[in-house]
Amino acid sequence: MKLIIGGCTQGKLDYVLQKYDMDASKIWDGEIPKNIGEQKEPMVINHLHNWIKSQIAQGGCPEKEIRTIVEHYPDCVIISDEVGNGIVPTETFEREYRERTGRILVELAKKAEEVERVICGIGQKIK
Amino acid sequence: MTLIIGGSGSGKSAYAEDYVVSLSEKKKKYYIATMQIYDDEGEKKMERHRMLRSGKGFFTIEQPVDIKKAVEKMENGEKTALLECVSNLTANEMFSEEVPVTEEVITEKIVGGIVSLNEQLSHLVIVSNNIFEDGKEYDETTMAYIRAMGRINQKLAELADEVVEVVVGIPLVVKSGRV
Secondary structure (H helix, E strand, C coil): CEEEEECCCCCHHHHHHHHHCCCHHHEEECCCCCCCCCCCCCCEEECHHHHHHHHHHCCCCHHHHHHHHHHHCCCCEEEEECCCCCCCCCCHHHHHHHHHHHHHHHHHHHHCCEEEEEECCEEEECC | CEEEEECCCCCHHHHHHHHHHHHHCCCEEEEEECCCCCCHHHHHHHHHHHHHHCCCCEEEEECCCCHHHHHHHCCCCCEEEEEECHHHHHHHHHHCCCCCCCHHHHHHHHHHHHHHHHHCCCEEEEEEECCCCCCCCCCHHHHHHHHHHHHHHHHHHHHCCEEEEEECCEEEEEECCCC
């Protein structure tokens, strides 16, 4: 699995598509395959942070689900915004979202064979 | 002195703890906690941090304000300390009075306090928060806090031997020096 992170609108998806020469039909945007097997590799999950947010809003457990996905798609590419670099929000939900997204990304980074941080469309390999 | 910076959930605390452990050898290790607990969420957060630290051999000192006084609670002899974190310390100092303290005054107090603390230690590791990249406009009080934090981080980075940014648990050295 490869993890791509960075601020919003930094060209992360374009960077991935170009680097891995993928076509756009394989992108899951703010969601993940509901049934393992409905999607074959290679697979890209874009805007993972949006999916995490929707899962938390529904009272789900994104930590567990993404673990399952990574087990079944060891060659997938996961793209997420970094959302923790701001003033800690006063709203409980927003605080929880940022904290849990951060921790999920730390866990994914540990498992990833490669982590890149994209800024201005340029990727820096940090692992 | 080492400055470690990262956002919420970036893994900066876990990294900072291991960092202190690795450079402390047989020296006494102190954990200087600055968070004031008001509610269940704060309680849980503190508990999580305590669990993270358990077994690593830290002695905890609560010091939500007047950071240089932390040294009065330490024993004599060689020691290292982990200060966590500058963002809580700054908020506590800034908003404990009825009228918020200005960013100039607060910067001097925090940086001065940390420098004086550092002089008493073999090594001080400071955790600070990256609160600067959400692109939002806040009320004037919060903006003053953000500016104060910006100044304090810059000053501490200048004084530090090493500055590390932690991103998704991965340390990125932004200033390297001899530690």
